[in-house]
Amino acid sequence: MKIVLDARQGRIVEDAAEFARTVLAPRARENDENGVFPRDVLAQMVERGYLGATIPQALGGLGLDPVAYGLLVAAIEKGDCSASRLLTVHLALVAETILKCGSDSQIHRWIPRIARGETICAFGLTEPEFGSDAAGIQTAYTVHGDEYRINGRKRWITFSGISDLLLVMARHGDVVSAFLIERESEGVTTVPQKGLMAGRACHICEVVLNDVVVGKECMIGMAGQGFTYVANTALDYGRYSIAWSGVGLAEAAVDAMVSYARQRKQFGQSIGAFQLIRELIAEAVARVYAAKSLCWRAGEMRKAASPEAIIETAIAKHFSAGAVFRTACDAVQVHGGNGCSSEYPVERYMREAKVLEIIEGTAQIQQLVISQHGLRRFGYS
C-alpha cells in the first residue's frame, strides 16, 4: 500500500524509514532495558529536522503536511516507538497547539527553538486522580496582578524528564487555562516513574508544581479556554499522531510475524505453510491496510482543514490502536515461546501496542465520541 507524496516530502519519509531501520531499530531493545532515550540518537533526530517535522519551513521546520507527517511517524515507530512518542508530545501535543492557539509572540519565541530541538516539549494534563475525566483536574492557579501562581501534580508526563518546556493545564475555580512553563522554573520538579510496562525509554515522570510563578505571557489562549479549546486541540493532534504510530507498530509486528513464519520450521516445513498461521497473517495484513487507510483518509481531511477531520481522526485512532494490539498479540503467538523473550522484538511490540489503546483517549472514551457521531449521523429520520 503506497501513498504518494511530493518529491521533497517523499524523500524525507524515505530517509526516515532508512534512519529507523539502521539507527533506531538496532538500539530499541537496549533503550527499553536501560530506560533511557540516548542523547546521541536525539541529536541525530534533531539534525535531520524531525523535531520540526510539522512546523512551517518559514519558522525553521520541515513543513510536512499531515499525510507526510503521519507516514514519518509510522516509519519512526517501526524503528523505536520511544522516538515516535517524542514526536507526538513534542510536536503534535505542544508545538502544533502553540501554532494553533498561541499568540504571535509565543509562536515566535518558542516555535523556532522547538523546530531546532533546542527546546524539548512535554504535555501536562493527566493527574494522579484525573485521567479520562480531564476536565476535573485539580492543579490550581491563583492570579496575582500580571502573574499566576500554579500548584499541583501531573502524572504520566511523557518525556518530561528531559523536557525544557511544559504545556500544563490548571484550574482557577471553574475555569481551566493552559500555561507554558519552563521546566527550569523555580518550583518545578520531575520525578521519574518506575516499573512501567511500556514507554520505558520515554522519560515518563510525575511533574510537581510547587508555587510556580509565571507571567501573563505564558497563558495559551484566554483564561477558561484551557480544556475546551487548547487541551482538545492538542489531543486531536495527539490522536492523529498516535493513530499513525499504531500503523507503524502494526507493520513492524507483521514484518516480524511473517519473517518468523517463513524461517521457523516445524513438522518438516515452514510454519507459514500451516493454514492456522496463515489465518493470523491474513488478519494482520488486512488490519494494517484498514488502519493505514483510515489514517490516510483522516490525513487528507486534515490537509483540507475539514471540520469532520476531528471525528475521522478519532475513528482512525480507535481502530488503529485496537488493530495494532491484536496484531502484536498474534505476532507473539506466531513466535510461540520465542515470542515471550526479549531476544525477539514482538514481546516489546505487544507491551507498547497496549499503551496505544490508552493514551490520547482510552478506547472507551473514543467509543463514546464515535457512538455520539454515529447516533447523530446514521439511522432513519
Place this chain on the structure above:
Amino acid sequence: MRDKIRAMVESNLNIFNANVEFSDDDNIFRRGFVDSLFAVQLIAYLEREFGIRVSNKDLDINNFHSVNKMVSFVERKRQAGDGDGVAGR
C-alpha cells in the same frame, strides 16, 4: 450565514430528542447540547466555511456560545478583514 451556522450546530447536538428546541440566543454550551470536542470542530467549521481566521485572541467562549454570537463574530471578522499574517496558522 445564520441558517448555515444553525444547521451546523443542529447536526452536532448530542441531544437526540427530535423535539428539542433552542433559540438563536441560547447558550448551547451551558445547556449541555454539545460535547467537549465541539468547540474545536466549530472553529474549524467557521474558518473553512466563511474564510475567516480565528486567532488566539478570539478564543473567548462569549464569541461562540450561541448561534447569534457566532453570526456576530463572523460578521466582525469579515468586516475587520481576515488573517493575522502569521505563518503556519
